[in-house]
Amino acid sequence: MTTFADPDSAGTAAPETDVAQERRLVTEIPGPRSVELMDRKTGAVAAGVGTTMPVFATRAAGGIVVDVDGNHLVDLGSGIAVTTVGNSARRVVEAVQRQVAEFTHTCFMVTPYEAYVAVAEALNRVTPGDHDKRTALFNSGAEAVENAVKIARVHTGRQAVVVFDHAYHGRTNLTMAMTAKSMPYKSGFGPFASEVYRAPLSYPFRDGGLDGAEAAARAIDVIDKQVGAGNLAAVVIEPIQGEGGFIEPAPGFLPALAQWCRENGVVFVADEVQTGFARTGDLFACEREGVVPDLIVTAKGIAGGLPLSAVTGRAEIMDATHTGGLGGTYGGNPLACAAALAAIETIEQDGLVGRAREIETLMRERLGRIAERDGRIGQIRGRGAMIAVELVEEGTDAPNPDLAKAVAAAAHQQGVIVLTCGTYGNVLRFLPPLSISDDLLNDGLDVLDAAFESAR
Known part of the structure; x- marks a missing residue:
């Protein structure tokens, strides 16, 4: 089990859980058990019900979702802003x-x-x-x-x-x-x-x-x-x-x-x-x-x-x-x-209003560094732990939905849950749980950084 950072230190949330708060891939994404379950979904669930990622969750806590193949995924979606206090929060x-x-x-x-x-x-x-x-x-x-x-x-x-x-x-x-x-x-x-x-x-x-x-x-x-x-x-x-x-x-x-x-x-x-x-x-x-x-x-x-x-x-x-x-x-x-x-x-x-502002500071700094070298990021916007980047064709403001799909897919393959949105489908949105630690959030953003590079 992962040893958590000091819960009294700045920028940590230290969720009370035995789910290791670290990204860990033990199979390809999706793994064999998820592939099997997706086949069952196709035969049982209406086709209109889609999924963002082809994996099936079995546990989740803090900033981690564990799939049926044992992969630990960094959660930058919070079930679309639902598990704000962290999945399986103690109280x-x-x-x-x-x-x-x-x-x-x-x-x-x-x-x-x-x-x-x-x-x-x-x-x-x-x-x-x-x-x-x-x-x-x-x-x-x-x-x-x-x-x-x-x-x-x-x-x-x-x-x-x-x-x-x-x-x-x-x-x-x-x-x-x-x-x-x-x-x-x-x-x-x-x-x-x-x-x-x-x-x-x-x-x-x-x-x-x-x-x-x-x-x-x-x-x-x-x-x-x-x-x-x-x-x-x-x-x-x-x-x-x-x-x-x-x-x-x-x-x-x-x-x-x-x-x-x-x-x-x-x-x-x-x-x-x-x-x-x-x-x-x-x-x-x-x-x-x-x-x-x-x-x-x-x-x-x-x-x-x-x-x-x-x-x-x-x-x-x-x-x-x-x-x-x-x-x-x-x-x-x-x-x-x-x-x-x-x-x-x-x-x-737990002071989660303040924690959301800490997350904003960290995310804007990291995303800003990516934007400095990648002209396809048209704007970084949002507040707190509700941050997005709008992606464009380099040198223009024309929406770039293909890039959003490619970056999200690359992040998914490396075990980071990222969502897209926007009228034009060209926005990456980030909704991490407020219980996520700085270390885990930075790891997820490292993967995102590499995803932008791989999508060139």
């Missing part, structure tokens, strides 16, 4: 074990239980703003986004919803309509829900020099002309886009939109499904510019790997819906609630 595991021994389900709408209320109280406390709040719990990010729209429509008596270029909000019918990218999320699945309109986002790398205020004015002009404030229930936006390419709007863009919403009685909804719970070096990404949303949507990192999501917001908006209008059989399942309380405690007790 989460213990809380779920206690809860599963007591009861697994009653349905909160039938016989309620304290853990649901405690999670709502915690979210009301930690989300931006000191106003009176209410929370409702659901299962997935898409489900929570849909319910935020429902709530906004009831509160305002209006129907229209505005979303943005490059947005991703989910795979249900309404959230597909709200999502910008056709393939693979929307193609062939229409018709989609109506009364969803799209406005231009602030995209500094491709905006021709527009600052945040100018980009907001452009978006508001489109909204005014194509929708009209009097018809608009909600503006829904990711403070930093996720699947769309980790696009961080220029400073001033979000505050200007939020102010316009306040002035026009429009509900401002922050979709923090991917950015929430310390991921960006703030507990929530919209806090960086002091933006207080009317409603905030959370999921992914909320419960350390268990399915849970939430809508939290101003009491007068959340309470507008009639009794029975919100809910769901599994929403706020007791196991997920136990995990969420433990994950929030871990973030607060």
Whole structure:
């Protein structure tokens, strides 16, 4: 077993696990057992369910995923920003074990239980703003986004919803309509829900020099002309886009939109499904510019790997819906609630907001060194442990999706989990768990460095 660094030293997380926190390849990727399981998947699982890597996990802890062939893979994806506190985090595991021994389900709408209320109280406390709040719990990010729209429509008596270029909000019918990218999320699945309109986002790398205020004015002009404030229930936006390419709007863009919403009685909804719970070096990404949303949507990192999501917001908006209008059989399942309380405690007790900023410093320095010698890196962006590089044809800003695929594939072959994203498929995104050690993160970035060289 690996000997961990001193947990009191700077830049280490020292997860409490017997899973060695080191990259280790004992077979080619994929190994023979994974190949066998992939053959079984092909015969049993719908073809529409794809996988990023052709390996099957058997254990995971800290910053390591162990596959069925015994390979130890460096996790720079966190299950798409879900295992933010680290896979199999001690407090989460213990809380779920206690809860599963007591009861697994009653349905909160039938016989309620304290853990649901405690999670709502915690979210009301930690989300931006000191106003009176209410929370409702659901299962997935898409489900929570849909319910935020429902709530906004009831509160305002209006129907229209505005979303943005490059947005991703989910795979249900309404959230597909709200999502910008056709393939693979929307193609062939229409018709989609109506009364969803799209406005231009602030995209500094491709905006021709527009600052945040100018980009907001452009978006508001489109909204005014194509929708009209009097018809608009909600503006829904990711403070930093996720699947769309980790696009961080220029400073001033979000505050200007939020102010316009306040002035026009429009509900401002922050979709923090991917950015929430310390991921960006703030507990929530919209806090960086002091933006207080009317409603905030959370999921992914909320419960350390268990399915849970939430809508939290101003009491007068959340309470507008009639009794029975919100809910769901599994929403706020007791196991997920136990995990969420433990994950929030871990973030607060282990200083993971600060750890995310340490990870940002390390990653920007390492990626910056690669960019100095490789003109195919057009931009390094993001915050905290949510960092991306946009790849272009050298000397231009033309998207280079082939390079993104090649670098990711080379990293995968060397045992590093790397994800791609972006409207053009040309963005590498990094979402390491906040429990990852500097040594393990640097090893993963060494592999990435070599992958860029091999892709020339």
